[in-house]
Amino acid sequence: MSTSNLVVRRLAGALAAAGLMGATAAQAGEVEVLHWWTSGGEAKAATALKGKLLALGHTWRDFAVAGGGGDSAMTVLKSRVVSGNAPAAAQIKGPSIQEWAREGVLAPIDDVAKANNWDTLLPKSIADGLKYKGSYVAAPVNVHRVNWLWANPAVFQKAGVKVPTTWDEFFTAAEALKKAGVIPVAHGGQNWQDFTTFEAVALGVGGTDFYKKALVQLDQGTLKSATMEKVLATFKKVKDYTDRNAAGRDWNLATAMVINGQAGMQIMGDWAKGEFLAAGKVPGKDFVCSPAPGTGKAYTYNVDSFAMFKLKNDANVKAQKDLAAAIMSPEFQEVFNLNKGSIPVRLNMDLAKFDDCAKQSSADFVASSKSGALLPSIAHGMAAPSAAEGAIKDAVSQFWNTDKMTPKEAMDRIASAAKQK
Template sequence: MKLNTPTFLRPLVGALALAGCAFAHAGEVEVLHYWTSGGEAKAAAALKATLQAKGHTWKDFAVAGGGGDSAMTVLKSRVVSGNAPAAAQIKGPSIQEWGKEGVLADLDDVAKANSWDTLLPKVVSDVMKVKGHYAAVPVNVHRVNWLWANPEALKKANAKLPTNWDEFFVTAEALKKAGITPVAHGGQNWQDFTTFESVALGVGGADFYKKALVQLDAASLKSATMEKVLTTFKRIKGYTDKNAPGRDWNLATAMVIRGEAGMQLMGDWAKGEFIAAGKKPGVDFLCAAAPGTANAFTFNVDSFAMFKIKNEANQKAQKDLAAAIMAPEFQEVFNLNKGSIPVRLNMDMGKFDDCAKLSSKDFVATAQGGGLVPSIAHGMAVPSAAEGAIKDAVSNFWNSDKMTAAEAMDKLVAAARTK
């Protein structure tokens, strides 16, 4: 079969073809995902090329919207109507929620044949399972608590890359005086919360983060520490621009790329945008842990849940897709384009840039030291109903000129009770 393969994917396709990935009964896999921006689209193309190299057909079902909310709405309507896609980009507790509906496929045979339990950290493999059985496959690990900066903008403002929140506001003020938007932000609730959880981690530490935003402990949600978190969080808004409401995250990243803004608090998918724009880490852009979070790591693992389908050839294609996702060739090329790091524990990071190497190093260190925590902003920590209510409470506080931190804490406690 002749493939129209982008140059950057040819080594991957060649490697898979040499592995003898040809099947007599080729199937089709319809894949629902929300990777539509520059770096993400390249990563999706890698997955498509991987499946095509196995002789199967990829039916793309992309739904725009960085947070994936629109994609989940579409998925629900498809499943309810009895027309589920073979694979859908789902993650965190949502995998278990779909599993309870009895609509997910069992991938234990693929997992056992490819030693997934050995290759994955337990904290990750547990998320991929429903009642102890694999129903999803992880493609990567994202670090959420990153700070991105334009070095030329910092130089123009005579400012430095901040390592704590006090330094952050000194740098923000210097950028503002230099006529540069200090913080590129998109006013969508998941973006608001991405910033919020980095503040919570930096101000309160990993133990406070776990109690407040993973265990949803009422005392922690209504504490002096949370009041300081909310006050610090709201202070950041004064350093964003008036056009922030509704802006997509990648457009905020573009502001930093162009030097219109100095900094952005965003996960490492932002790096994919810098790379896609031809920028070099350490030269054209800087990466660092969000202020105060150098010894912590909020993780976001992208994964594909596999739905029950009836066609035998398509079931074979579905299992081949699951196996291919965990293959080292795919893990490398996908994550080089996505800005994330491989989810396999035994990967060679030689081809990755310094930002990714730092991410991988910190991932291992925090897993051992207790600083590795799931991102609530990105669907890894709590059930979707509670997550949505908490995000709304935080965004309401961000957007209100009148709401006090005490009132916001009351809303957080109420939101945490949402089932």
């Protein structure tokens, strides 16, 4: 039996046990779901969501658009909405949810949220991001920790160094890996991957308060500060330890380089863990998950959500609401996140089946939410308006790819980009 069929069968059994099956033929509708989960671990997770809807008696129409950062998917979505043919649900997150809601195209799902106690099951900061004018318009699937460093322990042992927890240790390790004949840092030269690395450096070098002021509040003084100059210099130094073939490489291919020992480490969110697990690797043995250097007490998050678009067909509206309810059910939260590499967004979930990386992520998620160090990821659409985020992302990649650009010049470009509305 294929893995996909097995996931669907297991979900059907779990749903039947939970009493969530039972959409009759008269109630059955179709949900067209736009997402960008196309790599190995992600595709298994998407299959889990499909299985959930099939088990409820509905029809699932997959609308997958490849591209790890979701930029391509958003371009396609805009054309569909403009033409009056929006999907039932689309993978949207952060301030973009409110931007779509302001256009009047999203459907409120407060009845589903209230019936299933979402306000008590979600951290307030997460719940607020799913609402527009007090009404839920999106359902959250998971929580990804973005500030992770992934490492191959066998490669590090060969080089005679430990997995770094500070930026000084990072560059010491990178130099040792290089001398051992290994690519120190696996990287994909795409702007969102550059931005992910930049964000980790900004938090690790600048700290929580700096990150909030610079990348959430977009404070001009902080964006032009001496600390930002140091962040940019450190960020550019990371590039020295990537390989010449990085340009255009997809993130999962960079992860594969760490998996097969071609590279020592990768800075990437915990969706990378799904690739290690799909390859049969065991956390703590075959790979190491560690907070990115200097970020151990902070947590940058990326919450995948499905925004619900207004539909006219009653059966499809019912299917859409069933989709929203299914997404937040404990059964789905467990199966989905076990496949995706992320952790459940529901509080107080049983994590017995989850690995040590997920358990650490969950503990740090709770701790950082209490300490004020739970931070939205600007690189993954959680922190800034889309126009400013896109402009800053472009400025960061220009600096990464332009050898003669100084940190001061990059700083001015980033500060200017932050003014985009």
